[in-house]
Amino acid sequence: QPHVESADDRSFLHAMFGERSLYSLVKLTEELQGRSASNEIRELVKLLSKPHIKSLLSVHDTVARKSYDPELPPLPDDIDDEEDSVKIIRLVKNKEPLGATIKKDEHSGAIIVARIMRGGAADRSGLIHVGDELKEVNGIPVDDKKPEEIIRILSQSQGAITFKVVPGIKEEAQSKEPKMFVKALFDYNPAEDKAIPCKEAGLAFRKGDILQVMSQDDATWWQAKLEGDGNQRAGLIPSKHFQERLANNLSVSQKVLSGLRRSFRLSRRDKKTNKSMYECKRSEQYDTADVPTYEEVTAYRRKHGDRHRLVVLVGPTGVGLNELKRKLLISDPQHFSVTIPHTSRSKRHQESDGVEYHFISKHLFEADIQNNKFIEHGEYKGNYYGTSLDSVRSVLSKNKVCLLDVQPHTLKHLRTAEFKPYVVFVKPPSIERLRETRKSAKVISGKDDKNSSNPFSEEDFQEMISTAHMMENQYGHLFEKVIVNDDLTIAFNELKQALRKVETEAHWVPVSWTHS
Numbered sequence: 001q002p003h004v005e006s007a008d009d010r011s012f013l014h015a016m017f018g019e020r021s022l023y024s025l026v027k028l029t030e031e032l033q034g035r036s037a038s039n040e041i042r043e044l045v046k047l048l049s050k051p052h053i054k055s056l057l058s059v060h061d062t063v064a065r066k067s068y069d070p071e072l073p074p075l076p077d078d079i080d081d082e083e084d085s086v087k088i089i090r091l092v093k094n095k096e097p098l099g100a101t102i103k104k105d106e107h108s109g110a111i112i113v114a115r116i117m118r119g120g121a122a123d124r125s126g127l128i129h130v131g132d133e134l135k136e137v138n139g140i141p142v143d144d145k146k147p148e149e150i151i152r153i154l155s156q157s158q159g160a161i162t163f164k165v166v167p168g169i170k171e172e173a174q175s176k177e178p179k180m181f182v183k184a185l186f187d188y189n190p191a192e193d194k195a196i197p198c199k200e201a202g203l204a205f206r207k208g209d210i211l212q213v214m215s216q217d218d219a220t221w222w223q224a225k226l227e228g229d230g231n232q233r234a235g236l237i238p239s240k241h242f243q244e245r246l247a248n249n250l251s252v253s254q255k256v257l258s259g260l261r262r263s264f265r266l267s268r269r270d271k272k273t274n275k276s277m278y279e280c281k282r283s284e285q286y287d288t289a290d291v292p293t294y295e296e297v298t299a300y301r302r303k304h305g306d307r308h309r310l311v312v313l314v315g316p317t318g319v320g321l322n323e324l325k326r327k328l329l330i331s332d333p334q335h336f337s338v339t340i341p342h343t344s345r346s347k348r349h350q351e352s353d354g355v356e357y358h359f360i361s362k363h364l365f366e367a368d369i370q371n372n373k374f375i376e377h378g379e380y381k382g383n384y385y386g387t388s389l390d391s392v393r394s395v396l397s398k399n400k401v402c403l404l405d406v407q408p409h410t411l412k413h414l415r416t417a418e419f420k421p422y423v424v425f426v427k428p429p430s431i432e433r434l435r436e437t438r439k440s441a442k443v444i445s446g447k448d449d450k451n452s453s454n455p456f457s458e459e460d461f462q463e464m465i466s467t468a469h470m471m472e473n474q475y476g477h478l479f480e481k482v483i484v485n486d487d488l489t490i491a492f493n494e495l496k497q498a499l500r501k502v503e504t505e506a507h508w509v510p511v512s513w514t515h516s
């Protein structure tokens with residue numbers, strides 16, 4: 001043909017007509033038309049005319065023609081020189097949300113892309129950016145629409161969505177993936193949060209969860225992922241600052257409420273003498289000061305020969321802290337140990353200094369209180385009793401695991417790089433289970449001086465449960481492990497296993513504990 005001029009075209013046609021497959025196809029067509037009588041042929045015709053075979057062939061043809069690029073709307077002929085350059089973006093939407101939020105600019109009234117969620121569909125496309133101005137969605141102008149209306153249009157559309165945007169000013173190139181991990185110290189559910197700009201974009205988490213913070217660009221809403229969750233998409237979480245403000249407003253009402261509750265039974269009793277010890281001031285009990293938000297953490301694994309983390313047991317009186325400590329000590333006396341308390345009372349003759357107690361003078365005891373040498377101290381019948389920081393150090397320096405039970409308000413003083421406390425909260429089971437399991441247990445009463453031990457009363461159980469509740473509310477964010485002391489053997493095994501894990505496996509600790 002005269003119009004086939006170039007040598008390239010000619011050699012292409014020559015090669016195509018010389019193709020064996022084309023030859024076979026032509027032969028096949030002839031055969032099919034000529035001999036329609038044969039059963040095999042009829043069957044083949046039937047197979048080839050099935051819709052899915054047809055669509056397979058059609059897909060093949062589309063791919064072979066490379067015609068899978070989106071068909072863009074034609075460019076308008078009369079482009080106004082004054083008009084900003086626009087970008088036409090076509091995204092195919094599946095069930096996954098787009099992962100972008102929009103807002104109306106207060107001054108210009110323009111619809112602006114406010115956020116792109118890391119790892120979401122919009123982010124992965126690389127086509128939409130924060131600051132882009134949205135002009136049209138599927139050909140519908142959006143300038144005059146409210147963000148909610150636009151969201152409705154988006155959520156109703158399926159398949160390909162075409163956006164017309166005016167690109168915003170280019171953002172700084174994203175720095176490499178941030179690696180800040182935080183432990184959440186509160187529960188968060190975006191569905192119940194009135195403040196969040198978009199509930200669907202929120203990330204729900206529980207107290208104790210580890211979050212990887214992906215972006216802190218926004219002062220009120222950070223973007224984060226749950227650690228260890230396969231999901232690559234980040235969600236919105238309240239920033240530390242924002243949560244602190246919220247929580248501060250809340251805690252005023254909480255304080256009023258807690259004032260109405262019955263007070264703690266404050267004593268940790270001296271088992272030998274049944275003394276009430278370690279009273280704490282009411283102001284101290286309610287002094288949480290720092291609002292629990294997030295704590296920056298890092299992975300930590302104890303190296304062989306390193307000191308052990310201090311094991312701190314917390315729980316309401318009578319829940320079984322001493323029982324659990326005793327069982328641990330018996331199970332491995334070489335490994336576990338407890339502190340020796342100080343007292344200002346005089347030594348009895350069957351006692352030895354440094355065994356039952358460190359016996360010191362009242363004067364020295366008072367000086368030590370002044371110098372903050374005690375974790376807890378108290379007075380009973382004119383004598384002081386207390387647990388010193390040095391008594392903990394002494395156990396740890398022998399490379400033993402130190403078991404300590406304290407009032408929860410002392411936790412914040414113990415949370416240092418030196419002690420790295422592993423805080424276990426021992427919780428009572430339901431009141432029904434308390435009645436069943438504690439039938440033969442004795443509450444060692446410190447209320448009278450007669451060293452009496454009585455069975456638990458119904459009131460003891462109720463108080464145990466309400467105190468546990470209160471402790472969890474107020475200090476729950478500091479507990480790394482919660483053990484319900486229902487069946488003693490089960491609780492003990494759970495504790496022992498948790499302690500072994502902490503000694504041998506990597507886990508999260510506050511960043512400040514690792515660079516000292």
Ligand SMILES: Nc1ncnc2c1ncn2[C@@H]1O[C@H](COP(=O)(O)OP(=O)(O)OP(=O)(O)O)[C@@H](O)[C@H]1O
Nearest residue numbers: 317318319320321322323437441442485486487488
């Ligand atoms: N799981 C359990 N089942 C049955 N009895 C239990 C259980 N745990 C503890 N007990 C019993 O309950 C009583 C109180 O326990 P324990 O003295 O260990 O409590 P505690 O938390 O140390 O209390 P306190 O702080 O007042 O000294 C003891 O008689 C103990 O044997």
